[in-house]
Structure formats: C-alpha cells, structure tokens
Amino acid sequence: MRIEAERAMTGGAPNMIRPMPGNGRPRVVILGAGFGGLAAVMALKGAPVDLTVIDRRNYHLFQPLLYQVATAGLSPAQIAMPIRRILSRQKNVTVLMQRVERIDKDMQLVHTAERAIPYDYLVVATGARHAYFGHEEWAENAPGLKTIGNATEIRARILSAFERAEVTQDEKRREALLTFVVVGGGPTGIEMAGAIAELARKVVVRDFRHIDAASARVVLVEAGNRILPTMPACLSAKAQRQLERLGVEVLQTATVIHCDAEGVMLADGGQIRSACVLWAAGVMASKAARWLGVEADRAGRAVVDKRLNIPGHDNIFVIGDTAAAKKKDDSPVPGIAPAAKQMGEHAARAIRALMAGSPVEPFRYRHFGNLATIGRKAAVADFGRIRLSGFSAWVVWNLAHLWFLVGFRNRFVVFMDWGLAYLRYERSARLITDRHER
Numbered sequence: 001m002r003i004e005a006e007r008a009m010t011g012g013a014p015n016m017i018r019p020m021p022g023n024g025r026p027r028v029v030i031l032g033a034g035f036g037g038l039a040a041v042m043a044l045k046g047a048p049v050d051l052t053v054i055d056r057r058n059y060h061l062f063q064p065l066l067y068q069v070a071t072a073g074l075s076p077a078q079i080a081m082p083i084r085r086i087l088s089r090q091k092n093v094t095v096l097m098q099r100v101e102r103i104d105k106d107m108q109l110v111h112t113a114e115r116a117i118p119y120d121y122l123v124v125a126t127g128a129r130h131a132y133f134g135h136e137e138w139a140e141n142a143p144g145l146k147t148i149g150n151a152t153e154i155r156a157r158i159l160s161a162f163e164r165a166e167v168t169q170d171e172k173r174r175e176a177l178l179t180f181v182v183v184g185g186g187p188t189g190i191e192m193a194g195a196i197a198e199l200a201r202k203v204v205v206r207d208f209r210h211i212d213a214a215s216a217r218v219v220l221v222e223a224g225n226r227i228l229p230t231m232p233a234c235l236s237a238k239a240q241r242q243l244e245r246l247g248v249e250v251l252q253t254a255t256v257i258h259c260d261a262e263g264v265m266l267a268d269g270g271q272i273r274s275a276c277v278l279w280a281a282g283v284m285a286s287k288a289a290r291w292l293g294v295e296a297d298r299a300g301r302a303v304v305d306k307r308l309n310i311p312g313h314d315n316i317f318v319i320g321d322t323a324a325a326k327k328k329d330d331s332p333v334p335g336i337a338p339a340a341k342q343m344g345e346h347a348a349r350a351i352r353a354l355m356a357g358s359p360v361e362p363f364r365y366r367h368f369g370n371l372a373t374i375g376r377k378a379a380v381a382d383f384g385r386i387r388l389s390g391f392s393a394w395v396v397w398n399l400a401h402l403w404f405l406v407g408f409r410n411r412f413v414v415f416m417d418w419g420l421a422y423l424r425y426e427r428s429a430r431l432i433t434d435r436h437e438r
Contacts, residue, residue, distance in 0.1 A: 025050050026355060029110050029117055031100055031288075032125035033060050033083045035337045035404075036320035039344030040123050045090050047352060052117055054110065056099040058082055061148060064337060064401055065414075067188060069151035070278075071158065071195035072203075072430040076148045078413050100126070103291040105313060121315045121354070123347045124288045124302070128321035128335065131282035131299065138259040142277040145188060154278060156432045158196060161276045162204055163432070165211050172273075178216045179274040181264055183256055184281030185222030185229075187372040190239055192278055193220040194375040197246040202376070204430070218248045219272055221264065223255045223281070228380070230334070231370055235380040238389040242374040256281075283335065288322045297324040306362035307350060308343060314360070317350065319343035325363065333365045337404060342366065371397045 026049045030037050033055040041053055059080040068074040087093045098112035103124075109116040130144030143153055158180065165177035178200075182193045200216035207213070220227070220243065226236045227243075227250060240250050251266075258265035263274040282299075289296035294310045295303040301324035304310060308317045308325060319325075320340035325333040333339050342365060350360045369383035371393070379393035388396060402411050 026120040026351075027052070027118060028121045028123070028351060029054065029119035030123040030125065031055075031110065032127055032320070032322075033057075033086075033095075034063075034125060034127050034320060034340065036340035036344040036347075037123065037125035038083075038086065039341040040125070040317075040319070040348045041087060041090065041093060041344075043345045043348030044092070044351065047092070047348075047355075049092060049121075049351070049355075051090075051093045052096060052119075053083065053087065053093060054096045054098050054100060054112070054117065055083060056097070057147075058084070058097050059148075060086055062401075062404065063146070064404070066145050066148075066151045067191045067195055069148065070145055070154040070192065071199050072155055073195065074414065074417060076152065078417065080148060100291065105292065105316070108315075119315075121351045122317070123344070123351075124292070124316070124318045124322055125320045125340070125344065126286035126288050126322050128283040128285050128299075128301075130279060131284035132279070133282065135259070138279070141261050142183060142259050142264075142279040144279040145192070146283075152433065157276050157278075158199070159430060159432050162200075162208065162211070162213060162216075164275075166208050167210075174211065175217075176263065176273040177275045178211065178213075179263070179272065179276070180216065180218045181221060181272050181274045181277045182219070183221045183259075183264065183277065183279050185220055185224065185227030185250070185252070186280060187228065187370075189220060189222070189280035190227055190243060191373055192280060193218050193248045194243055194246055194373070194378075197243075197248050198375050201247060218246075219274075220248055220250045221254045221256060221266070221272075222250070222252050225253055227252070228372060231372070231380065231382050232387065235382055235387055235389060239372065239374055239380045242378040242380075242390070246375050283321065285322050288318060292316070292318070299324075307360050308347060308363050314354065317343075317347040319347055325365070327365050327367075334367075334370075336370075338368055339365060371400060373397045 028049045029052045030040055031054050033053055038060060059082050062079040065079045069076055084095050100112055102111045108119050129146060132138045143150055161177045165174045168174050180196050182189050197218045201214045205213045228236045228239050243250055255267040256264045257267050259277055263272045264277055265271050285300035289302040292310055302318045303324045304318050308319055310316050320343055321335045327333055346363045353360045371381050373379040377391050377394050379397040381388040381393040381396050
C-alpha cells in the first residue's frame with residue numbers, strides 16, 4: 001500500500017522513486033555527506049530507520065586541508081574517502097550519487113533528475129559555494145577552493161605560472177607570472193598565501209634555471225582592517241607578522257573592484273598585475289533555502305529555529321553551512337567543521353526523540369576554538385582564555401586536523417607526508433594534470 005501511494009503521489013512515472021523496504025520503518029533522507037551529514041548518519045547507526053544519503057559526489061572531503069592539495073603538499077586521495085566505504089558497515093544506509101533539483105515539502109519528496117525519494121524526516125546538509133558578491137564572471141580568473149576539482153585547478157595554475165615564467169622572454173610578463181594574489185584574509189586565505197610563499201621559497205627554488213622562484217611575489221588582499229577578523233586582534237597581528245616573515249605582502253582595507261586575466265583592480269585605484277589570482281573572500285550557501293521555500297540570510301543560508309527546523313516543519317532539519325543558526329547569545333553559529341558535526345548529531349538526537357514522542361531540545365553549540373596555520377611551522381589558535389601562536393599553535397593545528405580525518409589510513413598517510421615535508425621541505429604532489437596541462 002505504501003509503494004502504491006508513493007506512485008500515486010508522483011503520477012505513476014516509472015523509475016521516479018526507489019521505495020524503501022515495506023517494513024513500516026521511518027525513512028530518513030540526508031542531503032550531503034560532508035561533516036554534518038555524515039555525523040547525522042553515524043549518530044543514527046542502529047536506529048530503527050531506513051537512511052538514504054544523497055550527494056552529488058561519491059566521496060567525503062576533508063575541506064580544511066584542501067589548500068594543501070592546491071599547493072602540492074598532499075594528493076586528493078589523502079583527504080577524501082568514498083562515502084560508500086565510510087558507511088559500508090552501517091546496514092540501514094543506502095547511498096545515492098545524485099544531484100538534488102527540488103524538494104516537495106507537502107508530498108515529502110526529494111526530487112533528483114532521475115527519481116523522487118520519499119522521506120519521513122529530512123536533513124539538509126548541502127554546504128556552501130564561493131561568493132563573488134554579484135561578480136560571478138570573476139570566477140573564471142579567480143577560482144575559489146571548495147572541491148577537489150578547485151584544488152587541482154589551483155595547483156595547476158600555480159605550478160604552470162612557474163613553468164611559463166621559466167620560458168618567457170618578456171620581463172613584464174614574467175613578473176606577472178611570478179605574482180600570486182590571494183583575495184580574502186580569513187583562515188583559507190592566509191593558509192593559501194603562506195603555503196604559496198613556502199612553495200616558492202623553499203620547495204621549487206632549486207628546480208628552475210632561468211628564474212628565481214624565491215623572488216615570487218605573494219599578495220594577500222583583505223577588504224577589512226585586519227586579517228582573521230573572527231580572532232582576537234592580538235592573534236591577527238601575530239598572524240600578519242608570521243606571514244610577512246614568509247615574504248607575504250598583506251594589504252588591508254583593500255577592496256577588489258575588478259578581476260580579469262591581467263590581475264585585480266583595487267578601490268583606491270591600485271592595480272596588481274598577476275596571472276594567478278585566487279579567491280578566498282566569501283561563501284554562499286547552496287540552493288537549499290530556495291528548494292525549501294524559506295527565508296534566507298545574506299549568504300543564502302536557510303533561517304532555522306532553535307531546533308534547526310524550518311518554520312512549520314519539525315521533521316526537516318537544516319544544518320552546517322546551509323543553516324543560519326544562532327547560538328544561545330543570538331550570535332551566528334560559525335561555518336566550521338566542528339559546528340557542522342554538532343548540528344548533525346543534534347538532528348539525529350531530535351529524530352530519535354520525535355520517533356519516541358519525546359520533546360526535542362534546542363540546539364546548543366559548544367565552541368572549542370579557532371585555528372589557522374601560516375606556513376610550515378607557525379599558526380594561531382584561539383581557545384578563549386588560552387591563545388597560542390607560532391610553533392605550539394602549529395602542533396595543535398596538526399593534531400586537531402589529523403583527528404578529524406576520516407579513516408586511520410588517511411591519518412597515517414597524511415602524518416607521514418607532513419613529517420617528510422617538514423624535514424625535507426618536499427612537496428610530493430607537484431603535478432599538472434589532465435585538462436590543466438599546457
């Protein structure tokens with residue numbers, strides 16, 4: 001009867017749905033297999049539910065280390081793992097590699113291009129994408145860093161710039177090729193800038209005969225009055241000093257008003273000629289708010305209540321970068337991996353409570369601190385009363401990121417690669433591949 005009813009709801013179209021077993025168990029659909037989505041799935045292990053995980057990619061990605069792939073420190077396989085492998089032992093899970101097109105809240109259906117998947121409970125954890133503040137045309141010349149594809153493209157652009165500089169006879173062109181601009185002074189921006197400076201001055205410096213790679217210019221452009229604005233001012237200042245020791249130029253109160261293949265133009269009239277501009281200035285949530293037909297904030301995140309539900313639907317949870325969630329003091333929950341994991345675990349607890357007829361507690365975010373690394377052995381860390389910088393913060397940063405990596409093999413391989421890189425200043429993934437080949 002359940003299957004026939006579902007067919008009736010979709011007009012009887014063939015192959016439009018994949019019915020769950022007719023065992024009367026609640027159907028939980030989770031959109032996105034990032035930190036939040038996977039946390040929700042794993043927290044429902046052993047629960048009397050049928051889970052369906054939908055993601056447009058077949059792998060879970062450890063985004064905080066993407067900059068290492070982009071700067072040739074790690075290979076993609078070291079920070080990603082197939083979703084099916086992660087969940088292979090969880091018997092109540094079905095994984096679908098599909099792209100969501102819309103959500104029908106009334107019929108409780110998630111529509112993809114090929115089918116409609118029914119749900120009793122829905123968890124939306126579809127993450128975020130780059131934000132160019134109304135200038136999407138800049139994306140072609142200033143790629144952001146959100147996917148493995150982005151990371152390998154950025155790696156190719158950086159390495160190709162050195163290769164092209166080696167063969168050009170035009171001095172002005174060579175100068176532009178050896179100028180790297182990173183737009184955005186948040187954690188991703190400073191990590192990228194520091195890693196590129198180290199790559200130029202410590203790694204590839206011996207590889208070329210006609211250029212001095214160590215003379216490469218790395219410019220970090222920040223529109224605000226300091227980098228790392230979410231950290232205390234003292235740590236921002238220390239991070240800037242550490243970047244400058246690596247040779248990075250830090251421009252503050254510098255707003256980009258134009259970006260093309262020749263470089264960037266600043267609001268004060270200044271121009272930086274560069275053949276490699278990278279974007280780390282902002283993010284925009286996925287289309288989830290539009291799918292759900294709910295209010296969104298300026299970053300496109302769906303506005304949720306204290307239980308992470310959208311208005312009028314206590315069986316729909318929006319989590320992670322997709323949600324405009326608030327802390328107890330009404331300030332926004334930060335878009336970081338620990339927050340997404342906590343939201344996913346909360347959604348799972350709430351689903352269990354709803355199934356049991358128990359009240360659902362409000363979401364309570366626990367902040368464990370902010371971390372950002374600057375190069376090979378320097379970082380800043382803010383744990384409230386405890387603030388670290390330099391080598392000690394770098395050690396904490398490494399341990400925290402290794403802990404969050406999915407799978408023992410990933411932790412071991414990354415640890416070994418980082419250890420060798422630390423001792424030998426070596427980057428093992430310096431490849432220009434596939435469509436990026438020149």
